[in-house]
Amino acid sequence: MNDPRNPHHPKIDRSTFLRACAGGLLGSGLLLRTSSTASAASDAERGAALEVTKMGDLTGPGLTTRFRMEATDLGIPARTPDGRLLFVFGDSFENAVVGGGWWRSPTALYSTTTDPNHGIEWSGAVGGEAAQQLWPYDHDNPVFTTVLPSDVITIGDTMYLHAMVNNGLGNVVWTEIWRSDDSGATWQHTGAHFDADLHGGLFQLLTWAEGDDGYVYVYSTAFTRSRPIILHRVPAAAITDPAAYEPWGYLDGAWGWGRPPTPVLEGAFGEMCLRPIDGKWALTWFNAGDYRIDGIIADTPTSNLYTAHRRTLIHGGRWGEEDDSHVAQLYGGYIIPGSTLEDLHLTVSQWNTEHNWPYKVMHHRVRGFGT
Numbered sequence: 001m002n003d004p005r006n007p008h009h010p011k012i013d014r015s016t017f018l019r020a021c022a023g024g025l026l027g028s029g030l031l032l033r034t035s036s037t038a039s040a041a042s043d044a045e046r047g048a049a050l051e052v053t054k055m056g057d058l059t060g061p062g063l064t065t066r067f068r069m070e071a072t073d074l075g076i077p078a079r080t081p082d083g084r085l086l087f088v089f090g091d092s093f094e095n096a097v098v099g100g101g102w103w104r105s106p107t108a109l110y111s112t113t114t115d116p117n118h119g120i121e122w123s124g125a126v127g128g129e130a131a132q133q134l135w136p137y138d139h140d141n142p143v144f145t146t147v148l149p150s151d152v153i154t155i156g157d158t159m160y161l162h163a164m165v166n167n168g169l170g171n172v173v174w175t176e177i178w179r180s181d182d183s184g185a186t187w188q189h190t191g192a193h194f195d196a197d198l199h200g201g202l203f204q205l206l207t208w209a210e211g212d213d214g215y216v217y218v219y220s221t222a223f224t225r226s227r228p229i230i231l232h233r234v235p236a237a238a239i240t241d242p243a244a245y246e247p248w249g250y251l252d253g254a255w256g257w258g259r260p261p262t263p264v265l266e267g268a269f270g271e272m273c274l275r276p277i278d279g280k281w282a283l284t285w286f287n288a289g290d291y292r293i294d295g296i297i298a299d300t301p302t303s304n305l306y307t308a309h310r311r312t313l314i315h316g317g318r319w320g321e322e323d324d325s326h327v328a329q330l331y332g333g334y335i336i337p338g339s340t341l342e343d344l345h346l347t348v349s350q351w352n353t354e355h356n357w358p359y360k361v362m363h364h365r366v367r368g369f370g371t
Contacts, residue, residue, distance in 0.1 A: 052325035075347035080183035098356035225288035228263035291316035293333035341370030
């Protein structure tokens, strides 16, 4: 794959991008490599077996038909200021096939579910009866093709959404932050803009969470599913000020804030989700190098992630050979509010790139992650 920092980097079609991340089982291997942290994961996996249950599909015919979005992915969840759940989706299409009808991104659905153990039910869509694009723009315009959500966070009475502006998947042209002051019903640009080549491209796809110290902590990587993660912090009150983001780096034999950012964990990172849970910090992500969704539990965002508690949560699998803990062409892996370390709930995406269906979001429950 060409370097995405190259301005002449060609657009990558949707199927090529995901197929490249599905590992050797799908025969492409463009981004497949053995993760340098695989041995650490293997050590952690010697613990008690996880109990993984597929709770059900969240999107698709009969589930999201009334919102005119039968095909969609991601489903990044957050608690809204008014107490509901908001799930933010990526490229969404009216019919049950990628490219099928009305195209929007990002979109979002509400749920009044209070206990994920009982499943997730939709109560409405942002935009009314049909799920509308969160802000207006034309897809496949001369500058970019689509805008994809990276992560969403609620701070006080405001929600913030980090989004990647893409000219073909895997080719980010810039990223930006949007805000909502009405629990996700309407969104406004904050003016925050980040260049695609910031920190060598490692500040494109991010996840963030607020600590109890007034800071928001941010893990980020490139949107290529092939590179490591770096760490920043930003005062919660300054989340829309790019100059306020302070990197965590290793220099002169010690780690510290304000130093050039140093990767905190090597690997082939895709979609990520960082959330404080039960007094710890949980990080889940699509491990493209090993074709699975992994999770880490750390004491703090600056903990040594190489020695932190780590488990494989859901494995990649072959079509026709799936079960609750093995999913063909999986990605995503976002933590649903209401989760605990011992009872973790995730939104997991699946896309059959050969047939362009299924292309959907599912709900999986993982018990024993913290053990």
